[in-house]
Amino acid sequence: MKANPPRGRGLTAIDGAMALIVILLIVQIWLLSATLEMFLAGHREAALPGAIVSGIIFLACLALYLFVDRVDSEVRKG
């Protein structure tokens, strides 16, 4: 039977994931403001790559949230 990770390591893993999400969010905020600025300036060609990259960042954040949820589940189960 697989042993559950110790509580301290679980918290460290969650803190690391949260730090990554915060970095991704900062990038996403910059991306949104830059895309909006380009759109208002009449350059519509930036909208599609902006949406694609923003979607990828959101999926990365979702994956990190699932990781946090899993760590929370495994550590507290033990």
Next chain:
Amino acid sequence: MKLFRRPSNAPLWQDEFPFYTADERYVSRRQFTKFLTLTSLAMFAGNLWILGRSWLRREPSYPRRAVARLDEVPDGGVKIFSYPTEGDPCILVRTAADSYVAYSQKCTHLSCAVYYDRQLNQLACPCHQGFFAVADGAVLQGPPRRPLPRVVLEREGDELVAVRMEEGA
């Protein structure tokens, strides 16, 4: 495979309000991570909104409209007119005896009305001290990040005719 796994078979409220103090740190971090992820989703939705607006946006139609007579504006003078609709104020500047330029009068920062500062030979926004070049509408100073949209003018006899708008370079 279940994407969202609950820590135990206990009721949901026991997961969110744990008995042990040490578990609270996990719950608060998980909840905060969820909040951050939802914030990311909101910004993705914002990008999708911009994408939808850019796809659905129709090219505006620009009528040909006489905006001033050549002798109507003195050298260094201005005339305010509306183009392409009555709700779009523009400013015409006679920069030399034979030179006319026209721009949208809405500042690209927060849409305050810009005016022509003859001493500086610049278009100035009084709200937040934004300055634009008269020659091409480029931002010279202040919070605006985009140049003023330019009204393309043509001469027809002794009249200046607006034919279209151009976004700044």
